[in-house]
Amino acid sequence: MKLALKLAFKNLWGAGTRTVLNVLVLSFSFVIIILLNSIMDGWDQQAQKDSIVWEFGEGHLLHKQYDPLDSFTILDGHGPIPKNQLGITPILVYQATIYPQGRMKGIVLKGIDSNQTILELPIEKVKTSEAKFPVIIGKRLAESAKLNKGDEVQIRWRDKNGTYDANTLTIVDVFDSNVPNIDNGQIWMDIKTLWKMTDLNQEASFFVADKNYKAEALPLWRFKSQEALLKQLKDLINQKKTGQAIIYLLLMAIALLAVFDTQILSIFRRQKEIGTYIALGMTRSRVVRLFTIEGSMYSILALIVGSIYGIPFFMYLAQVGFAVPPADQKMGIAIAEVIFPIYGIKLVLSTILLVVISATIVSYLPARKIAKLNPVLALKGKQQ
Amino acid sequence: MKKILFVLLFCAYFSNDLSAQQSSKEALEIIKKVDKNMFSETQIITSEMIVYGKRKSRTIRSKGYSKGQQNNLTEYLSPEREKGTKMLKLDNRLWIYSPATDRTIQLSGHLLRQSVMGSDLSYEDMMEERKLSDLYNTKIVREEIYQGRPSWIMELTAFVDDLAYDKRILWVDKNRFVPLKENLYAKSGILLKTTLFMNIKQIDGRWYPTRLNYKDVLKDGKGTDFVILDIKFNPAISDEYFSKSILRK
Numbered sequence: 001m002k003l004a005l006k007l008a009f010k011n012l013w014g015a016g017t018r019t020v021l022n023v024l025v026l027s028f029s030f031v032i033i034i035l036l037n038s039i040m041d042g043w044d045q046q047a048q049k050d051s052i053v054w055e056f057g058e059g060h061l062l063h064k065q066y067d068p069l070d071s072f073t074i075l076d077g078h079g080p081i082p083k084n085q086l087g088i089t090p091i092l093v094y095q096a097t098i099y100p101q102g103r104m105k106g107i108v109l110k111g112i113d114s115n116q117t118i119l120e121l122p123i124e125k126v127k128t129s130e131a132k133f134p135v136i137i138g139k140r141l142a143e144s145a146k147l148n149k150g151d152e153v154q155i156r157w158r159d160k161n162g163t164y165d166a167n168t169l170t171i172v173d174v175f176d177s178n179v180p181n182i183d184n185g186q187i188w189m190d191i192k193t194l195w196k197m198t199d200l201n202q203e204a205s206f207f208v209a210d211k212n213y214k215a216e217a218l219p220l221w222r223f224k225s226q227e228a229l230l231k232q233l234k235d236l237i238n239q240k241k242t243g244q245a246i247i248y249l250l251l252m253a254i255a256l257l258a259v260f261d262t263q264i265l266s267i268f269r270r271q272k273e274i275g276t277y278i279a280l281g282m283t284r285s286r287v288v289r290l291f292t293i294e295g296s297m298y299s300i301l302a303l304i305v306g307s308i309y310g311i312p313f314f315m316y317l318a319q320v321g322f323a324v325p326p327a328d329q330k331m332g333i334a335i336a337e338v339i340f341p342i343y344g345i346k347l348v349l350s351t352i353l354l355v356v357i358s359a360t361i362v363s364y365l366p367a368r369k370i371a372k373l374n375p376v377l378a379l380k381g382k383q384q
Numbered sequence: 385m386k387k388i389l390f391v392l393l394f395c396a397y398f399s400n401d402l403s404a405q406q407s408s409k410e411a412l413e414i415i416k417k418v419d420k421n422m423f424s425e426t427q428i429i430t431s432e433m434i435v436y437g438k439r440k441s442r443t444i445r446s447k448g449y450s451k452g453q454q455n456n457l458t459e460y461l462s463p464e465r466e467k468g469t470k471m472l473k474l475d476n477r478l479w480i481y482s483p484a485t486d487r488t489i490q491l492s493g494h495l496l497r498q499s500v501m502g503s504d505l506s507y508e509d510m511m512e513e514r515k516l517s518d519l520y521n522t523k524i525v526r527e528e529i530y531q532g533r534p535s536w537i538m539e540l541t542a543f544v545d546d547l548a549y550d551k552r553i554l555w556v557d558k559n560r561f562v563p564l565k566e567n568l569y570a571k572s573g574i575l576l577k578t579t580l581f582m583n584i585k586q587i588d589g590r591w592y593p594t595r596l597n598y599k600d601v602l603k604d605g606k607g608t609d610f611v612i613l614d615i616k617f618n619p620a621i622s623d624e625y626f627s628k629s630i631l632r633k
Contacts, residue, residue, distance in 0.1 A: 102602075104600070162548060164550070
């Protein structure tokens with residue numbers, strides 16, 4: 001084995017530029033696989049963390065007629081707050097229309113207790129305002145409706161009987177969250193103010209649960225755990241990961257094709273050498289192993305070269321993060337302006353194994369031909 | 385002396401109350417006459433809706449059939465894109481049929497609050513055809529000359545819970561018993577919409593506005609004009625016009 005490794009290394013060294021090119025292409029694939037996967041893992045972890053602290057808490061207790069994904073259910077999807085329930089923060093959802101700069105824009109009003117601590121929403125800011133209808137909005141709505149902190153905007157809504165009411169909202173804060181679900185087209189206010197506006201006193205559309213909440217069956221409500229709420233996000237990220245895998249598998253295929261090509265060329269051009277090895281007493285399988293090791297050595301060298309330029313690059317990226325283009329941030333999914341990649345041990349080891357095993361397989365496939373060579377003809381250098 | 389003062393105060397209060405009652409009764413009579421003028425048991429209207437946009441305006445022509453206060457069918461005649469679209473209202477339900485997709489959808493909930501073809505009118509506004517005298521307490525606020533016509537300015541306050549507008553101010557022509565202008569208010573007292581009634585003509589013995597302008601005052605723009613090209617009061621209309629099967633015909 002030691003001899004095989006020594007011979008393989010010498011042969012690769014002797015191949016010069018061909019080896020350099022193969023190693024570079026393979027190392028590039030190795031670095032790209034780790035880079036893309038680490039960014040996706042970073043996004044996954046950040047999106048889950050943000051969704052929990054801004055939107056999901058430990059889960060949602062939803063009114064049976066309320067579906068957050070169906071705006072048709074807002075009108076009837078609310079009910080009286082159940083008694084003797086600990087660890088839940090009520091949220092009432094209501095539809096309204098605002099008129100920023102004389103334009104009409106449909107929005108969703110969300111009322112939450114201004115003393116709540118379960119979500120990171122800076123709703124406590126409405127408490128210190130002297131305005132009649134103090135509200136907070138997210139940066140996305142602020143941008144689309146061209147509203148800023150301190151602005152006033154006309155709002156029109158209907159009370160529970162369907163009678164129009166109108167007044168002026170004062171924006172006391174514009175918050176910056178990575179979770180668009182709590183921002184796009186939504187205005188947050190104290191739930192008591194919303195109860196007064198709508199005559200739906202002590203009613204809620206859903207609750208955000210904290211760690212003290214113990215799920216129990218309630219006639220009007222259904223509980224959706226944090227895991228169930230995060231499923232949609234996880235599915236989406238997994239789908240994105242699959243899409244990205246196509247890119248790096250293509251890159252990997254190009255690199256492996258180069259190794260495969262080199263192996264075929266080696267076996268074709270080095271028939272005298274193969275014949276000599278067999279004449280000197282090497283078994284055919286040992287010669288096959290020698291050529292296979294030679295091929296898989298490309299992957300080992302690629303890992304070393306990849307590490308030389310990859311590790312500093314990954315360390316730099318872990319510090320500054322990967323900036324997400326503004327267009328991607330408007331996709332409607334939880335995504336930060338900067339994603340910090342996560343390099344898990346599982347990711348690095350699985351990538352190393354993928355590169356080494358696939359390089360070994362593509363080296364072995366052409367080397368199998370050696371087993372069929374006639375050593376005499378090979379020694380004479382005759383093509384077979 | 386005290387007794388005389390008490391009697392005088394009592395008489396003053398009683399006469400005020402009596403005059404308020406008379407004014408209210410008179411106001412109700414006026415509104416009933418307005419209702420009588422504006423409503424008929426059946427109606428067929430050919431009209432144009434002109435929606436003013438920022439850059440250009442759109443004209444949508446339609447033919448409407450109505451029976452009582454609950455049943456209404458509107459068929460859009462032009463432009464080509466809207467031609468054949470039908471809107472059927474039966475009681476509190478509304479269906480829209482689109483020939484392009486050959487599908488009928490029922491509108492409910494917040495969809496009823498959406499604008500009709502980009503106009504300042506919502507589907508709910510179009511559906512509301514109940515008589516004012518059945519819904520509002522009325523009083524005469526003052527009299528004035530409006531657009532050259534002697535008019536009453538009347539304040540209507542809802543006594544029914546489920547109305548879209550809590551208060552209306554109505555300018556009523558004193559001689560023709562036809563509205564000239566209407567302001568619609570929110571519960572908070574903020575003015576929401578204004579309707580102007582223009583080109584008032586005598587048709588089949590009643591005075592009727594043939595051009596209306598609806599304006600959502602919270603929104604920029606010129607509002608939406610509704611021009612009546614032809615109107616027939618109390619024609620015979622078959623019941624099949626007010627069934628869902630008419631939508632696909």
